[in-house]
Amino acid sequence: MYKRQVLAGDIFGASLLEHFNWVDYCVWGEGELPLLTLSKGLAHGTPFFEQDTPGLIYRKNSIIYNNEPQEAPSLDDLPDPDYDDFFERIHRLHCNPMVQILIEGSRSCVHRCAFCNERHLSRKYRRKSSTRIVAMLRNLSIKYGCLNFLFTDSELPQKAIPELCTLIRAENTDFHICADIHADNPPINFEWLLRAGFNNVEIGIESLSQSLLTKMNKKTRVIDNLHALKRCSELNLTFTWLLILGFPTESQHDINELNRNMAFAKGFQPPMDISRFTLYKGSLVHENPAKYNLSLIHISEPT
DSSP states (O other), X not given: OOOOOEEESOSOHHHHHHHOTTOOEEEOSOOHHHHHHHHHHHHHTOTTOGGGSTTEEEEETTEEEEOOOOOOSOGGGSOOXXXXXXXXXXXXXXXOOOOOEEEOOEESOSOOOTTOOHHHHSXXXXXXXXXXXXXXXXXXXXXXXXXXXXXXXXXXXXXXXXXXXXXXXXXXXXXEEEEEEETTOOHHHXXXXXXXXXXXXXXXXXXXXXXXXXXXXXXXXXXXXXXXXXXXXXXXXXXXXXEEEOOTTOOHHHXXXXXXXXXXXXXXXXXXXXXXXXXXXXXXXXXXXXXXXXXXXXXXXXX
């Protein structure tokens, strides 16, 4: 029986089908509904099911069709993630690696940083209720005997942190949780996170130059970034952060300002990484290259 080749989870679907004839289908956007419809259509041999499958990119008579994606109706109604195969393999191999269970509390992002394509992957920001998130923590920790969790969210929503942390603490379980947070969280939120078992947070800082933060379309200020570093240090809340260099339109003035302000961060944990700017499809930089003094070049496949 011919096995169908399906790729999911990215925004390059149409070009993948153009360049790789062994790919039959691509799913882009949120995958629950299209993968379910696709699986049923293939299993039952339903005619013309492709055109009714949201978020499906497919080839028919050498023509590539690209269906608009469709969001899952409610994130709270989605089932818990299933990691059975992963944990069965660990037990079968008799290994005991340091495992973190991935958990999703929201999709997309409320911000639109110029270098990021998060909102292109999932257009509308939505989050699960705090009650649903805590239920997932409880269910997955019991099912897999693991208390280490990593949130895949672009950031924990600031307004939900007190409620979420209160419910996590009520579980009376020694969770070890990692998550991304925004730098301009109110001071009390850092205490909530520490009390609830968030033993590592990554702070979305990216720069200590105000002019560069503005160019990146970041809504935080340098003082917010420094305050986040200070607050985590005071509480002994383990944190990581990084700097982005080489952003389009970056100037010597930006670098000079960054160097001056780094002196104020001297007493804190240094950045985990200093990364070069990476262009992502669907980001503001990609969508508006002229604004950032860029020329996008299409590289054809060799014949």
